[in-house]
Amino acid sequence: MIKLLGCILLVSTLTFAAENENVTLTAGLINPGFHEKPDWFRHSFLDLREDVEEAADSGKRIVLFFHQDGCPYCAKLLKENWSLRPLVEKTQENFEVIAINIWGDQEVTDLQGTETTEKRFSESLKVMYTPTLVFLDEAGRQALRINGYYPPHKFEAALDYVAGHLERKQPYRDYLAGVQPQAVSGKLHREVGFLPLPLDLRAKASVRNKPLLVLMEQKACSACDELHGKIMRKPAVRKTLDAFDIALVDVWSGETLITPGGVQRTVSEWTKELGIQYVPSMLFFDPTGKEVFRAEAFLKTFHTHAAMDYVSTGAYLSQPNFQRYVQSRAAEMEAQGITVDLME
Incomplete structure (x- = not known):
């Protein structure tokens, strides 16, 4: 009943707590930097142990999507990557995605059972970029972490890697090197003024x-x-x-x-x-x-x-x-x- 009442109140008034100020938005008004999340994202009460267990029971894995309002790369991930049918279908088939605002104050029960907030949880994982995607296996262990935006072809490779449980077989960079699909120059860009070989970085x-x-x-x-x-x-x-x-x-x-x-x-x-x-x-x-x-x-x-x-x-x-x-x-x-x- 408490959770239901909270949802009802949210319909009429939304209060966003920023680090230095409180901004209240009435129904019908939207934070200019807000990025709408797909309706197929998991509607979680942010008890992450429970989320991992329920996802595993359905043959899926959890993806923690760390974001912030006004982040152009978050918008790019949502609007470009997750607007492509193959990527959407592949994500929905294999994963449950949970959005976490790195400045948010919603309560989170982390993977050790500790009660915290979105902001403190993000800090504990040293999230420095948005978007950051943390893929969890069935035991809540990190299978892969992506810091920042990946273009669609590379993002699909990450989905395939984790969906196939390939972290148990090879490092992600080895896997990615084998499936590199994009035409490139094929050369290193060693420029004048760079430190000479053999490298001594002391x-x-x-x-x-x-x-x-x-x-x-x-x-x-x-x-x-x-x-x-x-x-x-x-x-x-x-x-x-x-x-x-x-x-x-x-x-x-x-x-x-x-x-x-x-x-x-x-x-x-x-x-x-x-x-x-x-x-x-x-x-x-x-x-x-x-x-x-x-x-x-x-x-x-x-x-x-x-x-x-x-x-x-x-x-x-x-x-x-x-x-x-x-x-x-x-x-x-x-x-x-x-x-x-x-x-x-």
Whole structure:
């Protein structure tokens, strides 16, 4: 009865609690940044142990869809990927999708039975990007995690991987390499000024004591082509890149390198230790060799540049939440009369 009463009250008045303010929306009015979720998403009371068990009983797995209002990549996932019939049917057949607002205050009972909120639960999983998709197996263990947006062909591969329980057989990046369907340049984009081979990534190897940017890439990678052919050609981005020592790592190389921590490893050993599953990934290390941030998502120019600025300016030291930094950065640019296009 309490839950039913709550639903009735929600029909008449919706109250969204933001971190610094409360915004009340009466029936018929919609948050300008709100993205409507498909009606086939699971209607959950957010007891995740119960959700996992019920999904398993029906031969399905749970997908936790972490989102936020005003997120263009969330909209892209909902409007593009989940508007394609094959992807919708494949998702519905194999999964139950639960939406979790990373700033939300709805009560959540997590997989350990602890009562928390959407916001605190997101923080506990270190959700830094939206959308983030966490695929859970029948025991509530993570089968795959996707940080950021995947285009349809790569997203379908992720669905196939988890639906087929293939995490028990091979790492996702190995599987993805075998099903890469998109035509690409087929070459690594090693540029003038990048650290030379063999790679020595120790801090003392940096003459100018710069932070280190490690680009994890592969030859068959359309997103890598876009990163080098378009995004890194932008004058503002190139200026920010001057603040870094830059190393390009072929994740499939058998070469040996020295890690920022001073350990000699083969590339494959190091990438496995780091948990790299998506290319391109950008890993940022401070001048002492400590990893301070990574971007392992499909990012356009604005977010790629923001990630670089986040580290090069030292903003990560005072603002631990990257999304908050992005919002502040966009607001400052708009105040200066600069048009911000999040999808450019």
